[in-house]
Amino acid sequence: MLVLSRHVDESIVIPELGITIEVTRIKGKTVRLGIKAPESIRILRGELESVVNEFEEPAAPRSNRSIAAPATMGSATQSFASVR
Template sequence: MLVLSRKIDEAIVIGENITIKVISVEKGVVKLGIDAPKNLSIVRSELLEDVKDSNIAASKEINLLDITSLSAILKK
């Protein structure tokens, strides 16, 4: 992992088309501006964890179905 220090209005460039700029720092909260192509997905890591946890929970619910119930559902 590369660790860099930046001040307000300073930026980091990733590749040719992604720029991350420090917008403000207030009470321990850093606000970042990200300039990237629209086709690039940018998601907060905690949201990815929530989706992962939801998928795991959903897969456990599916495992609770017995094969008979599944067969009945598929016939409909």
């Protein structure tokens, strides 16, 4: 596991996947993150992963659409507080 320290408005980028994670706010022990990722990338909070997997049917095959460069691809942005 890679462990990094970041301040507000600093980010972590995973260029191969077109993902950017930015620290948008720190308040006490809570960190708010903004995540930009291609719509095809699924993003879940850690504590929800096992719950979602229990109720999910097997995934249908994804369409064969082409992937654009990260600068032009649509993105899903989610913001959430970290959970202890």
